[in-house]
Amino acid sequence: MARVKFLCDADRCIECNACVTACKNEHEVPWGINRRRVVTINDGKPGERSVSMACMHCTDAPCAAVCPVSCFYTTADAVVLHSKDLCIGCGYCFYACPFGAPQYPKVGNFGSRGKMDKCTYCAGGPEDDFSTVEFEKYGRNRLAEGKLPLCAEMCSTKSLLAGDGDIIATIYKERVMKRGYGSGAWGWKTAYKETVAI
Amino acid sequence: MKAQFKTLVAALALLFASAMLPAVAQYNNFQPTKEAVQEDKLLRQLKDGDRLSGRISIPDHQAASLIQPQGQSWRDFHQNKLPTIGGVVLLGMLGALVLFFLVRGRIKIDHGFSGQTITRFASLDRFAHWMTAGCFIILALSGLNVSFGRMVVLPLFGPETFAMLTGYGKLAHNYLAFPFMAGVALMFLLWVKDNIPNKMDLEWLKQGGGIFAKGKHPPAGRFNAGQKGVFWIVIAGGAVMSVSGWFLLFPYMAPDGVAGLQLFTTVHAVLSVGFIAAMLAHAYIGSVGMEGAFDAMGTGEVDINWAKEHHAVWVAEEQAKARSVPSNSVPAE
Numbered sequence: 001m002a003r004v005k006f007l008c009d010a011d012r013c014i015e016c017n018a019c020v021t022a023c024k025n026e027h028e029v030p031w032g033i034n035r036r037r038v039v040t041i042n043d044g045k046p047g048e049r050s051v052s053m054a055c056m057h058c059t060d061a062p063c064a065a066v067c068p069v070s071c072f073y074t075t076a077d078a079v080v081l082h083s084k085d086l087c088i089g090c091g092y093c094f095y096a097c098p099f100g101a102p103q104y105p106k107v108g109n110f111g112s113r114g115k116m117d118k119c120t121y122c123a124g125g126p127e128d129d130f131s132t133v134e135f136e137k138y139g140r141n142r143l144a145e146g147k148l149p150l151c152a153e154m155c156s157t158k159s160l161l162a163g164d165g166d167i168i169a170t171i172y173k174e175r176v177m178k179r180g181y182g183s184g185a186w187g188w189k190t191a192y193k194e195t196v197a198i
Numbered sequence: 199m200k201a202q203f204k205t206l207v208a209a210l211a212l213l214f215a216s217a218m219l220p221a222v223a224q225y226n227n228f229q230p231t232k233e234a235v236q237e238d239k240l241l242r243q244l245k246d247g248d249r250l251s252g253r254i255s256i257p258d259h260q261a262a263s264l265i266q267p268q269g270q271s272w273r274d275f276h277q278n279k280l281p282t283i284g285g286v287v288l289l290g291m292l293g294a295l296v297l298f299f300l301v302r303g304r305i306k307i308d309h310g311f312s313g314q315t316i317t318r319f320a321s322l323d324r325f326a327h328w329m330t331a332g333c334f335i336i337l338a339l340s341g342l343n344v345s346f347g348r349m350v351v352l353p354l355f356g357p358e359t360f361a362m363l364t365g366y367g368k369l370a371h372n373y374l375a376f377p378f379m380a381g382v383a384l385m386f387l388l389w390v391k392d393n394i395p396n397k398m399d400l401e402w403l404k405q406g407g408g409i410f411a412k413g414k415h416p417p418a419g420r421f422n423a424g425q426k427g428v429f430w431i432v433i434a435g436g437a438v439m440s441v442s443g444w445f446l447l448f449p450y451m452a453p454d455g456v457a458g459l460q461l462f463t464t465v466h467a468v469l470s471v472g473f474i475a476a477m478l479a480h481a482y483i484g485s486v487g488m489e490g491a492f493d494a495m496g497t498g499e500v501d502i503n504w505a506k507e508h509h510a511v512w513v514a515e516e517q518a519k520a521r522s523v524p525s526n527s528v529p530a531e
Contacts, residue, residue, distance in 0.1 A: 010235075010237075015255075017255065020256070032258070034256055034258065034261060037254060037256060037261050038254070038255070039251065039252040039253070039254050039261075039262060039263075039264040040252045040253045040254070041235050041240070041250075041252040041264070042235055042252070043252060043253040047235045048235075049235050050252075051252075051264060053264055062269055062270065062273045065273055065277055066272075066273055066276050066277065067348075068343075068344045068345070068347060068348055068364060069348065069352075069357070069360060069361040069364050069365075070348050070352060070357060071357075071361065085358075085361070086357055086358070086361040087361075088361060088364055088365040088368050089368075090344065090368060091446075091449065091459070092276070092463075094456065094459075095269065095272050095276075095456060095459055095460050095463060096269045096270075096272050096273040096276070097269050098265050098266055098267060098269040098270060099264070099265060099266075100260065100261060100263055100264075100266065100456070112372075113449075183235050183236050183237055184236050184237035184238050185237070186237045186264075186265075187237075187264075187265060189237075189238070189241070190241075190265055190267070190270075195238070
C-alpha cells in the first residue's frame, strides 16, 4: 500500500482557489466549512508565495492523539479519517492541529460546534463505500473509485500534488532541480517529520 | 508646424523614458528566485507563540494561519503533562486522605453528643452549598472523563457507548456550568463576611487546627482558618474556572483565536485538578472524617458539643445574640 501525501509546490500556485472551490463542490460541503484553503505569504512583497493547505494526513496525527473519544483512524493508505458518529464536537483536534484543518458547522454557542468536518483525502468515511450516508457525512469517495483527490487532480498549474508520497516527492525534486529554486515542501516537516531533500 | 510638433513629442518621449530608466533598472536587478520564501527558514524564524500566517480571501480570518506549531505543545500538555499532574495531585490526595484516616481515624466529639443542637446553616445556605456541590460533582466527573476517560473508561464500555456517554457528559458540563457559577456567587454573598482572615486564624494554623492531636481545639469563629481556606479556594478557583470555561463555551469570543483557547483549556485543566483535590479533602472532613460535621450541611442543625469544640467563639456569639433578642423585641412605648 502506498503512503499518500499532499505536496503544494508554492512556486507554482497562482492562488486561483480552484482547489477550494472544487473541494466544496465535489463534497457538497456546507457554508462556512473550508476543507481546503489558500494562504498567501508575504502578500504584495517580493517573494510572495501562495500555499494551498488542508488536512495533511499526518504521521502520528495530533488530532487522533488528543481526541477524547478516539474517533480517528488511519487507513491502509495512511489517510487520517474520523467517525462523525463518535465525534462529540469538543474542539480538541482543532487546538492540536498545526494546520487548522478541523472545521465545525456551527459558530459554537454553548460549545455546540456540531460534528467536526475535515478533508478526507477524497476517501469518504467509515460507512460503506459509495453509500448515500457516506456521501452525506463525508463527501465523495474518489479513492474507492481509483481516483486521486479532486483538488490536486484539477489544479491548473499542477502546483498541488497528491498521491504516493515518494512519487510526488520525486516529481517535486525534479522540478526544483530543473528550475533551480523551490520554497520547500510546505508542512512536511510538521506533518511527516521529514522533508524533501534536494 | 507639423515638424515642430513631432520634435516636441520626441523630446517629451525622451524625457519620460529617461525618467523611467532607474525604475526599469531596479526591476532588472530583482531576482525573484533569490528572494523566494522558504518554509524551512520561515519556521525557524518563528518566535515562541508565533504562527506562520498570511492573507486569505475567504471570510474566516482565523484560516489565515497556515501552520501553528503551538498545536504540538498543546498536544504534549494534554497527552503527557496533564496526566502526570492529574495523577500526582489526585492520587496523591486520595492516598493522603486514606493514610490520614488510618492514622488519625474518625475525629470524635470529645464530649459526645449532647442531644441539644444549634442552627449552623439555614436552608438558603444549604441550598447554595448543595446546588454548587451537585454541579461540581458532575462537572468534575465529566471533565475527568473528557481528559482521561479514553485511557480508563473507554476499554470498559467500547467506543460507541463511551462516545455517547462522553457526549452527554459534555452537554451536562456545558449547561451545569451556569448553576455552578450562580452557586459560587451566592455562597460568596452569604458567607464572605465570616471568611475575612483575622488573628484567630493565625493561632488556629499554628496549632495545625488541632486535627493531628486528640482533644485539642483551637478557638474559632463561625469558620476556622481551614474552612476559610476552602471558601477562598472555591471563590477564587470558581472564578478562574468560570472565566476560562466561559471562553471555551463561546469560542468565537476568545481573544487571539486558537492560541487563546489553548491557553484557556490549559488553565481550566490544571486548575480543575487542584480544585478537585481540595474538594476531596473538604468532602472527607465533612463526612467520614469527623463525627457530627455532616449535620451542618445535612439538617443544618449541629450538636452543641461539636459546635463548642470546633467553633467556640461562634457558639458564644450566637448564645449572646439569643439572650439579647428578648430585650431588643420589647416594643418602644
